[in-house]
Amino acid sequence: MLSNLQPQSPDKILALMAEFRADPRAEKIDLGVGVYKDETGLTPVMRAVRKAEERILREETTKTYTALPGEPAYREAMARLILGDDLPVDRLATVASVGGTGALRVGIDLARMANPALRVWVSDPTWPNHVSILNYLGVETLTYRYFDAETRGVNFDGMIEDLRGAKPGDLVLLHGCCHNPTGANLNIAQWDEVAALLAETGATPLIDLAYQGFGDGLDADAAGTRLIASRLPEVLIAASCSKNFGIYRERTGILLAICPDSATRDLAQGAMAHLNRQTFSFPPDHGARIVTTILTDPELRRDWETELEEVRTGMLDLREQLVRELRERSGSDRFGFLAAHRGMFSRLGATPEQVETLKRDYGIYLVGDSRLNIAGLNKNTVPVLAQAIIDVGI
Known part of the structure; x- marks a missing residue:
């Protein structure tokens, strides 16, 4: 065979x-x-990560399975890091994932469950694994202009013109910050225009947020994502902890789904947990526990933010x-x-x-x-x- x-x-x-x-x-x-x-x-290894791991080793009493969608404390801490304190709690579904790539894969599978005729728009260029995953899944992939090879900036007029072709049921994959591979990013006024266009077309954004904190700072790098989340009824966000926490090999990520209402949130939460079960069953916990420990401890969080700012x-x-x-x-x-x-x-x-x-x-x-x-x-x-x-x- x-x-x-x-x-x-x-x-x-x-x-x-x-x-x-x-x-x-x-x-x-x-x-x-x-x-x-x-x-x-x-x-x-970041200072706060090392300290968090030392604490986990002292205090951890079991290696049994975590919850199927991941530990609630991790999911809440990451949701607040990404979206700020104004969480749409009654409309928000979350699952821990195997890295940011795992979050993207579950997000695409979720959208395909909802729409078997799914189409996904990706920037030209984009991270090659975006296209590789979509091709493997047999999902129709369309591109929108993004990078201007002459100015080395964003071809925003071309982007908007192309995305006018998106329709309800489509996903539009956006880079939340620090665009890979170009480094050219949307400004907040352009994010506002993208939000308006998505509202007009009815397409759903899937935001890949892999580098929060590496560009202009934690809050500034999340500003476009937060604007989209505040303006649209339905948003998917795939986030990674590999870069900003430096825990690449721990494969720590999260998928967030902002839904139109609480009933849809419950449907999405169940479907996301089901996809976790079918893909890898329970998500890994060590990296998630490191992140939770840092984000919920004021001293560790200050140290982490200080070192992250030094990196940036x-x-x-x-x-x-x-x-x-x-x-x-x-x-x-x-x-x-x-x-x-x-x-x-x-x-x-x-x-x-x-x-x-x-x-x-x-x-x-x-x-x-x-x-x-x-x-x-x-x-x-x-x-x-x-x-x-x-x-x-x-």
């Missing part, structure tokens, strides 16, 4: 990681994988340093967009051939579409990258 399986196309980012590891050059630079790294090249501002400093270095070497401000982008990523605008040259001749690894991970840099490698960008002619 298994011999009938067909070879699967390798994930390009995972393949790039393997190629980087096999490169013997000591001066190589990994700007491909989407993981935060500090100035030493490590992905550290450190990435902004690297962006500004890179722009300065490129300005000095190019004699122009054509790379100024890098300082305007937010989060870990920016799309540089290099051709595939130029990306290959950076890898082959300089040991600098970018994703093929020229997405670079700003957090993979440090103050010593920024000048190296800047010079390579100029040498290659980007």
